[in-house]
Amino acid sequence: MFTGIVEEAGTIELIEKSNQGIRLKIHAARVGEGVQLGDSIAVNGCCLTAVQLEPTATGGHWIAFDLLEETWKRTSFAQLQPGSRVNLERALLATSRLGGHFVSGHVDGTGIIRRWERQGADHQLEIAAPDEVLPYLISKGSVCVDGISLTVAHLLPDGFGLWIIPHTYEVTSLAERKVGDRVNLEADLLGKYVARLLEFRK
DSSP, rough: OOSOOOOEEEEEEEEEEEEEEEEEEEEEESTTTTTOOOOOOETTTTTEEOOOOOOOESSOOEEEEEEEEHHHHHHSGOOOOTTTTTEEOOOOOSSSSSSOBBBBBBOEEEEEEEEEEEEEEEEEEEEOOOTTTGGGOTTTTTETTTTEEEEEEETTEEEEEEOOOHHHHHHGGGGGGGOOEEEEEEOHHHHHHHHHHHHTOO
16 A cells, blocks of 8 residues: 655666566665565556565665566556656555555556646646546546646546646656656545445445
8 A cells, every 4th residue: 555655766777578577677766775575666656566675886776576467568667668767655654644645556547648838836737547547536636647646636528637846746757757658547546445335326
């Protein structure tokens, strides 16, 4: 379980495909601290298991993950490459502050950035969302975009709009995104449970 409060933007060092699967290696300055093999880390909102951990000379860590082909297909990882920045968050502790919202790290689908422009000190972001996410979006509700807990500013017929404050722009990988890019989306977990329960009351 995560909160969508990104701890840092790490850098992809290696994407290696083989018959055994896909190995993703990331350099993290802080997120590797206290992490053990088998721990869960959200990478651009996708819950992955740390399978290799190695300290670096600069004080950070190399963290490696093994991806299933299904994960590769259902997320935006395919558009990333060595040098790309990715949002990282360690799993939520029972003693942690819940600054964002409940995020499972199970990506519902990918959206496409349709508008991404500066508005004064802030940025306006509009995303076309798939059918797996659209029913759970509400104005002023929560949505997870590439692992970032954000508030829906307004709804569109086929997506939603967001306002991005300078801090979020600076500390996440959003600064690298452009119109046409895919982003991982996870709808509000509580909203999905409520919708599911209502189906049985019809």
